[in-house]
Amino acid sequence: MTDHELPSAVVVREVGPRDGFQNEPERIATADKIRLIEQLARTGLRRIEVASFVRPDVLPQLDDGVEVLERLEVPADVHLSVLVPNVRGLERALEHADRFHEVCVFASASETHNRRNVNRSVAESIAAIEEMVPRVRAAGLRCQAVIATAFGCPYEGVVPAERVLELTRRLEAAGADEVGYGDTTGMANPLQVRALFRRLRAATGEGLELTAHFHNTRGQGLANVLAALEAGISTFESSFGELGGCPVPKGATGNIATEDLVSLLHEMGIETGIDLAAVLEASREVQRVLGRPLGSHLLLAGPIEWPGGRPAAG
Amino acid sequence: MTDHELPSAVVVREVGPRDGFQNEPERIATADKIRLIEQLARTGLRRIEVASFVRPDVLPQLDDGVEVLERLEVPADVHLSVLVPNVRGLERALEHADRFHEVCVFASASETHNRRNVNRSVAESIAAIEEMVPRVRAAGLRCQAVIATAFGCPYEGVVPAERVLELTRRLEAAGADEVGYGDTTGMANPLQVRALFRRLRAATGEGLELTAHFHNTRGQGLANVLAALEAGISTFESSFGELGGCPVPKGATGNIATEDLVSLLHEMGIETGIDLAAVLEASREVQRVLGRPLGSHLLLAGPIEWPGGRPAAG
Numbered sequence: 001m002t003d004h005e006l007p008s009a010v011v012v013r014e015v016g017p018r019d020g021f022q023n024e025p026e027r028i029a030t031a032d033k034i035r036l037i038e039q040l041a042r043t044g045l046r047r048i049e050v051a052s053f054v055r056p057d058v059l060p061q062l063d064d065g066v067e068v069l070e071r072l073e074v075p076a077d078v079h080l081s082v083l084v085p086n087v088r089g090l091e092r093a094l095e096h097a098d099r100f101h102e103v104c105v106f107a108s109a110s111e112t113h114n115r116r117n118v119n120r121s122v123a124e125s126i127a128a129i130e131e132m133v134p135r136v137r138a139a140g141l142r143c144q145a146v147i148a149t150a151f152g153c154p155y156e157g158v159v160p161a162e163r164v165l166e167l168t169r170r171l172e173a174a175g176a177d178e179v180g181y182g183d184t185t186g187m188a189n190p191l192q193v194r195a196l197f198r199r200l201r202a203a204t205g206e207g208l209e210l211t212a213h214f215h216n217t218r219g220q221g222l223a224n225v226l227a228a229l230e231a232g233i234s235t236f237e238s239s240f241g242e243l244g245g246c247p248v249p250k251g252a253t254g255n256i257a258t259e260d261l262v263s264l265l266h267e268m269g270i271e272t273g274i275d276l277a278a279v280l281e282a283s284r285e286v287q288r289v290l291g292r293p294l295g296s297h298l299l300l301a302g303p304i305e306w307p308g309g310r311p312a313a314g
Numbered sequence: 315m316t317d318h319e320l321p322s323a324v325v326v327r328e329v330g331p332r333d334g335f336q337n338e339p340e341r342i343a344t345a346d347k348i349r350l351i352e353q354l355a356r357t358g359l360r361r362i363e364v365a366s367f368v369r370p371d372v373l374p375q376l377d378d379g380v381e382v383l384e385r386l387e388v389p390a391d392v393h394l395s396v397l398v399p400n401v402r403g404l405e406r407a408l409e410h411a412d413r414f415h416e417v418c419v420f421a422s423a424s425e426t427h428n429r430r431n432v433n434r435s436v437a438e439s440i441a442a443i444e445e446m447v448p449r450v451r452a453a454g455l456r457c458q459a460v461i462a463t464a465f466g467c468p469y470e471g472v473v474p475a476e477r478v479l480e481l482t483r484r485l486e487a488a489g490a491d492e493v494g495y496g497d498t499t500g501m502a503n504p505l506q507v508r509a510l511f512r513r514l515r516a517a518t519g520e521g522l523e524l525t526a527h528f529h530n531t532r533g534q535g536l537a538n539v540l541a542a543l544e545a546g547i548s549t550f551e552s553s554f555g556e557l558g559g560c561p562v563p564k565g566a567t568g569n570i571a572t573e574d575l576v577s578l579l580h581e582m583g584i585e586t587g588i589d590l591a592a593v594l595e596a597s598r599e600v601q602r603v604l605g606r607p608l609g610s611h612l613l614l615a616g617p618i619e620w621p622g623g624r625p626a627a628g
Contacts, residue, residue, distance in 0.1 A: 006505070157622035187618050189581035190540050191320070191627050218618060219530070219574040219611035220581075222537040226504050254615075260533040267503035267534075297533035301568070304501050304532060308471040313505050 007234035009271040011047065013211065014040055014258055016286070018049040018083055020243025022061050024290065030064045032289045034071050039285060040240060041074035043278035045258075048074075049081040049104060053089035069099040081144065085118060090132050094139050103136040104180075105129045106146035109164055110153035113184070117148070126170055133174040144211070145171040146180040151196070152187030161196050165203055178209035180237065183224065186217020186254060190227035197231035211235040214256050215245055221256035222264050229270075236261060241283035241294035257296030259283055263303060269313025276303055321548035323585040325361065327525065328354055328572055330600070332363040332397055334557025336375050338604065344378045346603045348385050353599060354554060355388035357592035359572075362388075363395040363418060367403035383413040395458065399432060404446050408453050417450045418494075419443045420460035423478055424467030427498070431462070440484055447488040458525070459485040460494040465510070466501030475510050479517055492523035494551065497538065500531020500568060504541035511545035527551040528570050529559055535570035536578050543584075550575060555597035555608035571610030573597055577617060583627025590617055 017037050021028050037050050050072065051065030065082065074080065081102040084090040093103060107125035108114035114122045129145055136143040150164050164181070171179050181196075193212070200210055212228040212235070214221045225236060242257035259279050265272050280298055287294050304310075331351050335342050351364055364386065365379030379396065388394065395416040398404040407417060421439035422428035428436045443459055450457040464478050478495070485493050495510075507526070514524055526542040526549070528535045539550060556571035573593050579586050594612055601608050618624075 152618075152620065152625075154619070155621060157620045158625040186615065187620075189578065189627075191582045192625070216533070217611065217615045218577050219533075219571065220536050220578050222534050223540045223578060226537045226540055257533065263532050264503065264534050264537060268505045297531065297568075301500065301531045304466075305468070306466065306471045306501075307469060311466075311472040311506070313503075 006229045006268065006270060007232065009234065010229075010265050011235045012045060012258060012261060012272055012274060013047040013049065013081075013235060013237045014045045014240060015049045015213075015237050015255065016040070016239035016241065016243045016258070018052050018062065018081075019245075019255060020239045020241070022052060022059060023244045024061055027061045027063075028289060030067050030071075033064070033068050036282060036286055036289065037068070037072055038074060039282045040279070041078045043282060044272070044274035045279070046077060046273065047079050047081065047102075049083060050100070052083040052085075053093040054083070054085050055089075066096060069096050072099070079142075084132070086128055087132060090135060094135070097139045097141060100141070102142040102144060103132070104144045104146060105132050105136075106148055107167070108148040108153070108184070109159045109167060110149045110156045112155035113149045113153050116155070126167065129171065130174045133171075133176055137175055142177045143175070144178040144180055145174070145176040146182055146213070147171075148182040148184045150181040151183045151192060152185070154185045154187070161199060164196060165199060168200060168204060172204055172208050176208070178211055178235070179204075180211040180213050182213040183215050186215035186220070188214060188224050189220065190223050193224045193227040194231045197228050197233050201232055209235055211237060213237040216242070216254045216256045217245075221254070222260065225256065225261060225264065240279055241286050241299065242296040243286065243294065254295070257283070257298065259296050259298040263298055267304065267310070320543045320582065320584060321546065323548065324543075324579050325549045326359060326572060326575060326586055326588060327361040327363070327395075327549060327551045328359045328554060329363045329527075329551050329569065330354070330553035330555065330557045330572070332366050332376065332395075333559070333569060334553045334555070336366060336373060337558045338375055341375045341377075342603060344381050344385075347378070347382050350596060350600055350603065351382070351386055352388060353596045354593070355392045357596060358586070358588035359593070360391060360587065361393050361395065361416075363397060364414070366397040366399075367407040368397070368399050369403075380410060383410050386413070393456075398446070400442055401446060404449060408449070411453045411455060414455070416456040416458055417446075418458045418460060419446050419450075420462055421481070422462040422467070422498070423473045423481060424463045424470045426469035427463045427467050430469070440481065443485065444488040447485075447490050451489055456491045457489065458492040458494055459488075459490040460496055460527070461485075462496040462498045464495040465497045465506060466499070468499045468501070475513060478510060479513060482514055482518060486518055486522050490522070492525055492549070493518075494525040494527050496527040497529050500529035500534070502528060502538050503534065504537045507538045507541040508545045511542050511547050515546055523549055525549040525551060530556070530568045530570045531559075535568070536574065539570065539575060539578065554593055555600050555613065556610040557600065557608065568609070571597070571612065573610050573612040577612055581618065581624070
């Protein structure tokens with residue numbers, strides 16, 4: 001692939017209703033969650049992460065996951081995901097398997113982050129994933145496996161690309177449909193992103209979807225998106241309103257905003273199937289629900305307007 | 315140039331003391347301006363735009379430009395620039411030519427923006443620049459000519475690349491040492507940036523410095539920096555603390571922040587000669603002077619820390 005050829009279409013996976021709502025200090029009312037997810041599901045977004053089967057005492061913000069799933073009504077072509085931290089969470093989730101399409105499991109690439117996040121070693125987390133993936137697929141569901149701190153760890157520093165490759169091979173061998181790579185505390189840079197994704201694409205089968213999850217902690221989120229596009233990546237995770245981010249370490253914030261991502265893609269002529277104005281309306285609505293201004297650039301500046309029409313890409 | 319080869323070093327031209335201070339609702343005290351500029355001049359920044367010779371009644375925020383220039387003490391290797399809007403401004407500036415190194419002149423690529431900004435046609439602005447450049451150079455000074463709305467106009471929409479090329483050729487023929495390209499209201503996208511700068515580099519002489527000035531209005535500023543780097547551009551303008559931006563149209567804000575730019579460059583292994591921590595300290599200081607939080611990402615999140623050291627680029 002030359003550096004002129006970016007993917008012509010991109011899939012955006014919305015994580016705000018899980019990653020965003022989880023990081024709010026106050027629990028959002030179930031009815032508000034359902035209304036906001038249903039609003040997102042009418043924007044053209046086709047993949048939405050909507051619930052987590054983490055223990056309710058650990059994550060009270062998402063303790064109504066089952067109710068959200070049971071009451072939610074979305075178009076048939078919108079695929080819903082749930083996050084599970086371990087086998088026990090998976091078993092609880094699978095009791096409601098008719099209400100979603102995909103299970104998301106995760107481990108960190110770095111030992112210290114994994115231990116602080118889930119109090120287990122990486123080996124233990126990967127072993128659990130290797131047990132869970134076949135059960136997810138046996139239930140007729142898709143499985144996304146996420147590697148957190150894939151671009152750097154706030155405790156350990158450098159995460160070698162070889163480490164990320166090795167974990168990816170294990171997740172692929174376990175039967176994951178998709179591997180996501182999280183820049184969990186915003187340490188990735190574009191050269192690293194491009195190099196890592198090129199290696200990952202070369203090392204994995206065509207059937208494995210590779211997905212980038214960037215944070216905008218230092219303002220570099222969309223530059224990393226560009227670099228990943230240049231490496232042929234065409235699935236990106238983001239959060240409406242710029243909600244969410246990783247609570248470990250404290251103070252680290254900042255998923256890239258869905259509206260900022262979609263704006264960048266559309267301006268470059270890359271199709272998403274998403275109605276940008278409708279996403280912005282959902283972000284304004286969650287802003288009203290939360291009662292505070294959110295961080296996305298488009299909420300502040302509005303979309304780019306091109307009198308006479310947007311120019312051809314490039 | 316393949317897409318792997320980015321410039322190994324970049325020049326950052328700091329515009330905050332002019333572009334930023336100009337856009338503050340309250341006039342900053344002269345002593346504060348001088349102190350802040352002197353602080354910036356000790357960070358490793360080698361080019362700083364410090365004053366404007368616009369009419370004081372039009373721009374009272376910068377009406378103390380002469381006093382700033384006369385009192386300022388910066389290291390000998392720090393080059394200071396002043397902005398002039400017209401021949402009369404240039405004549406006033408040249409009375410103090412021993413206090414700075416460079417004059418910055420400007421026109422918009424789009425007719426409507428130019429008229430709203432300076433109440434003249436583009437042809438009139440370019441004719442004035444053609445008169446001014448030789449006088450700047452005859453005074454032993456360097457001349458930067460800026461093309462505003464080079465990537466799109468909020469009133470007219472598309473600005474054809476041919477138009478920007480044509481204006482560039484005229485500025486080069488007039489003797490400008492450098493042409494700057496302003497994404498004045500944040501409409502540029504990376505594909506457009508890369509394509510335009512590749513054409514500009516091919517169409518101009520080696521001796522002409524080409525400089526990118528991006529806004530972060532839709533969060534895309536650093537993605538555009540990456541695209542410009544890929545096109546071989548190695549001079550970028552930015553503003554400490556993310557101060558400033560264009561007041562036409564109202565509400566449009568957002569120069570890229572110097573600290574966010576420098577962080578991105580350093581993470582990619584690109585040298586700037588700038589001490590990031592020192593720039594951040596200057597941004598904290600201007601935050602104290604203004605009495606409000608500023609918008610740069612690094613002010614909020616702090617610099618990336620790599621326990622054990624930053625990894626090699628790529």
